[in-house]
Amino acid sequence: MATITFDAHKFVRKLQEAGFDQKQAEGLTEAMRAAIEESELVTKKDLQIELAPIKADLNLLKWMMGALIALAIANFSKQFL
Template sequence: MASVTFDTHKFVRRLREAGFQENQAEALTEALRFALEDSELVTRKDLQIELAPIKSDLTVVKWMLGLLLGGVAALVLKSFF
């Protein structure tokens, strides 16, 4: 899984500039850092790997449906002509 780079010093500095007190800014930064560490991020590559079998299954289903519809069309045409 991917990891997120988080500049805590820059974040605290921006919070301080926005009017937060030092202890509030540090507490919020720590809480956000812990939340980001605990989260499992999914990259585009991860999704492609996981969805590849589903895409191949859908391709098979499309072919099967096409053959089935072709067979039904052939039977309908045979019965009327």
């Protein structure tokens, strides 16, 4: 799983600059930190691992379709030669 770096001090400071008082800023910061910790982020590597079997199946299907088309063309051309 991926992790996010969360600068709580900077977040509190920005909230205070926007007009939040100290208690509000700290409460919202704690809520954000908890939400980030509970979230399950998917990375590109996670997706590649999950999608690898599907990619392999698609490659197999491409080869099978190519072989079927080649057989169909051979069959069709055999009728006219």
